[in-house]
Structure formats: C-alpha cells, structure tokens
Amino acid sequence: MLSVDERAAIPAWVEPRISRIGKTDLVIGTPSFNNASTIGYVAAVAATGARKHFPSFEVVLVNADGGSTDGTQDVFCGSEAPPGIERVAFSYRGIPGKGSALKAIFEIAAKLDARACVVLDSDLRSVKPEWVQKLAGPIFAGFDFVSPCYIRHKHDGTITNNICYPLTRALYGAKIRQPIGGDFGVSRHLVHTYLGKDVWATDVARFGVDIFMTTTAIAESGRIAQAALGRKVHDAKDPAGELGPMFSQVVSTLFDMMIRYEYVWNTPELNRTAEIPGPETVGYYGGDGNGDVSVGGSGDVDGNGDRGNEPDPVPIDVPRLIASFRNGVREHREVLSLALGKRAPVIETIASGTSDAGLGLSCEEWALVVYDFAAAYRRNVGRRRLLIEALVPLYNGKVASFVSKAKEMSSRQAEELVEEQCRAFEESKPYLRDLWK
Ligand SMILES: Nc1nc2c(ncn2[C@@H]2O[C@H](COP(=O)(O)OP(=O)(O)OP(=O)(O)O)[C@@H](O)[C@H]2O)c(=O)[nH]1
Ligand SMILES: [Mg+2]
Incomplete structure (x- = not known):
C-alpha cells in the first residue's frame, strides 16, 4: 500500500x-x-x-x-x-x-x-x-x-x-x-x-x-x-x-x-x-513585465508609490494574549526548563510581572527563546509537539509586547519594530551556532 x-x-x-x-x-x-x-x-x-x-x-x-x-x-x-x-x-x-x-x-x-x-x-x-x-x-x-x-x-x-x-x-x-x-x-x-x-x-x-x-x-x-x-x-x-x-x-x-x-x-x-x-x-x-528588477533598501512595497495610507485595522485581544502568556508559562514549566535551561526562571519572572503595562518579551529575549527552542526541538525528537505547544504562550507574550510598543505608531512606523526584531536575531546568531555544536 x-x-x-x-x-x-x-x-x-x-x-x-x-x-x-x-x-x-x-x-x-x-x-x-x-x-x-x-x-x-x-x-x-x-x-x-x-x-x-x-x-x-x-x-x-x-x-x-x-x-x-x-x-x-x-x-x-x-x-x-x-x-x-x-x-x-x-x-x-x-x-x-x-x-x-x-x-x-x-x-x-x-x-x-x-x-x-x-x-x-x-x-x-x-x-x-x-x-x-x-x-x-x-x-x-x-x-x-x-x-x-x-x-x-x-x-x-x-x-x-x-x-x-x-x-x-x-x-x-x-x-x-x-x-x-x-x-x-x-x-x-x-x-x-x-x-x-x-x-x-x-x-x-x-x-x-x-x-x-x-x-x-x-x-x-x-x-x-x-x-x-x-x-x-x-x-x-x-x-x-x-x-x-x-x-x-x-x-x-x-x-x-x-x-x-x-x-x-x-x-x-x-x-x-x-x-x-x-x-x-x-x-x-514592480515593473512592466519585461523582467526588470530594481534593488533598493526600502522598496516601493505598496506598488503605487502611495505609502502614507493606513491599512484597515486588524483587531487584537491583548488581555487574552497576556493571559495566555502568564498561564502558559505556569502550565508548561517543565517543558520550558527543558528548552530554556538556566534561562527559564528569567521568563517566569517576566510572566509573573504584576502590571500589564510593558509586559511581554523584549526583542532580545524573544530571539534567544526561539534559538533555545530550535536547539531543543532538534535534540528532543520525541517531544517536539510539546515543545511547540509550550512556545505558543511565549509567542503570545512577544506579540503582546509588540502591540503595546506599536500602540501609538502607524503601520509604517511599526516596521521599525520589525527591523529591531530582525537585528536581535542577527546579533544573537553566534548564540545559536554555539547551541548547535
Ligand atoms: N484546500 C485548503 N485550503 C486551505 C485550508 N486551510 C486554508 N486554506 C487556504 O489557504 C489560504 C490561506 O489561508 P488563511 O486561513 O487565509 O491563512 P493566511 O492568510 O495565511 O493567514 P492569516 O494571516 O491568519 O489570515 C486560503 O486561501 C485558504 O482558503 C485547507 O484546509 N484546505
Ligand atoms: Mg488569509
């Protein structure tokens, strides 16, 4: 068969x-x-x-x-x-x-x-x-x-x-x-x-x-x-x-x-x-179909040269993200310590923070979390599903932090936060290489 x-x-x-x-x-x-x-x-x-x-x-x-x-x-x-x-x-x-x-x-x-x-x-x-x-x-x-x-x-x-x-x-x-x-x-x-x-x-x-x-x-x-x-x-x-x-x-x-x-x-x-x-x-x-490709740092990503308009809002339930972050960190404590080792208590401390303002994971923390989980995923073949499940609340914590930082920003301005996240991943790449050894 x-x-x-x-x-x-x-x-x-x-x-x-x-x-x-x-x-x-x-x-x-x-x-x-x-x-x-x-x-x-x-x-x-x-x-x-x-x-x-x-x-x-x-x-x-x-x-x-x-x-x-x-x-x-x-x-x-x-x-x-x-x-x-x-x-x-x-x-x-x-x-x-x-x-x-x-x-x-x-x-x-x-x-x-x-x-x-x-x-x-x-x-x-x-x-x-x-x-x-x-x-x-x-x-x-x-x-x-x-x-x-x-x-x-x-x-x-x-x-x-x-x-x-x-x-x-x-x-x-x-x-x-x-x-x-x-x-x-x-x-x-x-x-x-x-x-x-x-x-x-x-x-x-x-x-x-x-x-x-x-x-x-x-x-x-x-x-x-x-x-x-x-x-x-x-x-x-x-x-x-x-x-x-x-x-x-x-x-x-x-x-x-x-x-x-x-x-x-x-x-x-x-x-x-x-x-x-x-x-x-x-x-x-974005050209005339003859295969012209222009390379540029910013790129006219809206294709119209019209970059000022704010797209229709997408609703997001921040309290729910934060609740998932807090509860998830408690629920998945064992798996988190498997993935994060010595850094697990740092995440627990962040998640148990009392105020909602500013709660969530910074770009640097999030990059390290993702690298830790990637390495743990590679090592623990039998527990991959559990690892990914435990990463979901941390991701929700990261999104909560992104949303609160972007609160007063236009969608275009929020691109700078995405850049910041990218730089954090790039700068921590040596950490990943070490984990992979
Ligand atoms: N055939 C098939 N198509 C699916 C299935 N699930 C999603 N799709 C299609 O895949 C496309 C993308 O799915 P969406 O649910 O819109 O996901 P997305 O746009 O990538 O993600 P969001 O940002 O969450 O909307 C859509 O055209 C869906 O119809 C599925 O189970 N079967
Ligand atoms: Mg879609």
Whole structure:
C-alpha cells in the first residue's frame, strides 16, 4: 500500500481533463476551504490579469479545495473568465490542509509542463490583475521564485513579523519580507524540486507549506525576486484567538528546515550567502513585465508609490494574549526548563510581572527563546509537539509586547519594530551556532 505522501493529491477523475489540455504556459492555483464569498473575485481577477498581461499564453486556473460545504468550487467555476482560459476545480486528496492543496496545484503544473505557476490565496479581497504579472513575470524572465511584498496592518502577519521574517533573514541572509505571504510565483524547475521532497506527510501539508516553499527556494535556488503588490486585504485572524494551530505548523516546519539546511546557514566556509539573494535586499519587482528588477533598501512595497495610507485595522485581544502568556508559562514549566535551561526562571519572572503595562518579551529575549527552542526541538525528537505547544504562550507574550510598543505608531512606523526584531536575531546568531555544536 502506498503511504499518504506517495499518493497523488489530484483525484483520478481530474487526470483525463489534464491530459486533454496537454500543455500550458501558466497555471494559476488557488487553495480554498469555504471561501465562496471571495473566490469568485480572486478567480475573475486572475483570469483578467492573465489575459491582459500574457495575452498569447495558454493559461489554466486551478482550484484545489479542501471539501468546502459552502459551494466554493461552484463559485470558482461560475466566475467570469475570458475565453480561452481553462478552469479546473476539485477536492484534493490527502491530509486536509493548505499544503495538500498546493501539492495538487503543483502536480497539475508539472503534468501540464507549465513554465510558471502562480498561487493566490482564495480569501483575498485586494488582489489586482497586476499581481499576476508581478508574480509570473519574473518567472518567465528566469527567476525561480517570486515572494510577495504587501502593505499590511501592524497587527496582521504577527507570525511573519515576529518569527518567520527575522529568523529567515538571520539564518540565510535573505531579506524576504513576507516569507509566508501566501501569494507566490514558482518556476517549472522549482515545482519539480518541491514535489520531489519527502515532506508532504508533515506540517508542510498544512500551513507549513509557505515557509517550506520560501526556504527551499533560498537554499536550493537563490534566483528569487520580490513583487510589490500593494495592500493585502484578506480574512485576517486575531492572533490571540485563531493562530495557535497555524503557529505550530509554521514553526515546526521552520525548525525542520533549519535542521535540513544546516549546511546552508551554519557552514561559513561554504560561503553560501554569496550565492543567495542577500545579505542585502532581494530585488523588488514592480515593473512592466519585461523582467526588470530594481534593488533598493526600502522598496516601493505598496506598488503605487502611495505609502502614507493606513491599512484597515486588524483587531487584537491583548488581555487574552497576556493571559495566555502568564498561564502558559505556569502550565508548561517543565517543558520550558527543558528548552530554556538556566534561562527559564528569567521568563517566569517576566510572566509573573504584576502590571500589564510593558509586559511581554523584549526583542532580545524573544530571539534567544526561539534559538533555545530550535536547539531543543532538534535534540528532543520525541517531544517536539510539546515543545511547540509550550512556545505558543511565549509567542503570545512577544506579540503582546509588540502591540503595546506599536500602540501609538502607524503601520509604517511599526516596521521599525520589525527591523529591531530582525537585528536581535542577527546579533544573537553566534548564540545559536554555539547551541548547535
Ligand atoms: N484546500 C485548503 N485550503 C486551505 C485550508 N486551510 C486554508 N486554506 C487556504 O489557504 C489560504 C490561506 O489561508 P488563511 O486561513 O487565509 O491563512 P493566511 O492568510 O495565511 O493567514 P492569516 O494571516 O491568519 O489570515 C486560503 O486561501 C485558504 O482558503 C485547507 O484546509 N484546505
Ligand atoms: Mg488569509
């Protein structure tokens, strides 16, 4: 019997459709799970963008759905599309999760021998036809991976801001601002690389897929661009309430990737950073589709030259974050001392602080906590799940501190706090190297 990860994620009935289509230039895929209210818009914009920017290319739109009960697939298939654009929608097979949906999209891109594959989240409200050009254009021009850049509200993307971006930047020297942004462009070559990895029975099948894609692109290709997409407006979640499972899946994948790619980040003599984009900024792509990439420290990340507008607020329940921090530190005392050793009492003291003002973890503390947990995760194979569970309340403590520091700041000003977090991870990298010995 085949194990789950060896099974195709596309159902058998889709195969003849794909064979009839034969070959294509561009696949645009959307993973979905109960996104009937937004997917029609995403599909229509994707089709318009493809026709406008790549009028002579064959294009196939794919919806890999997780068994929605709200008619998502019907809405996708009924969305407006210019003639000549094929649409394929189905329920993928395998572990339920976003990663399995993307695997199905990659399988179709590989079967159709697509030169480029773009993925767009199906809960997007701000997607524009230009996104297709900005995500696919660099791939047609020779890049392997296009990562998105957006203007986001300071409370949106807390996993990105507090761990994915700082850790990816400190480890691999690549300033990829939205490593789990969800909207990506991928080359044919990289699609095959992804499908060839033995990861599809892990958290990569769930929300680990984005950080897996970005890290693999950094470690195994390096031909990476960033696309300035403007605002990301989507069904954002309150970090205090809904991000626990996502955090666990993303962070366990981050740590798995650290173990897998130790030879990239921890072998200075290979001088890998010379081959990857960075240590400075990866090129921003916002041009006319001819593959022009301009590199700049700040980058016009809203794509319009309009950087002053504040994105719609994302609510955040700070008292709940603080309660989770305090209670979690008590509940997970044993695991914390396993991960943090001598530093566990420091965290306990911070968590038991009486006043809510200023409560939480500083950038320096948080960087050391993440490095301690990464090393503990590597050592304690049998207790990985417990370790990640125990890290969640500390992350909530970090987010609480971020939110209180950013209180009087605009979203743009809060970028400086993200920078500060990144520098803390970079400066503590020798601590990580020591732990890893
Ligand atoms: N097929 C499938 N798609 C999923 C599943 N879970 C999430 N998705 C899709 O993955 C995309 C991203 O999921 P979101 O829940 O929006 O997560 P996010 O935008 O990365 O994170 P937030 O910042 O928390 O909103 C959306 O298009 C979802 O429909 C799933 O179980 N199956
Ligand atoms: Mg979303």
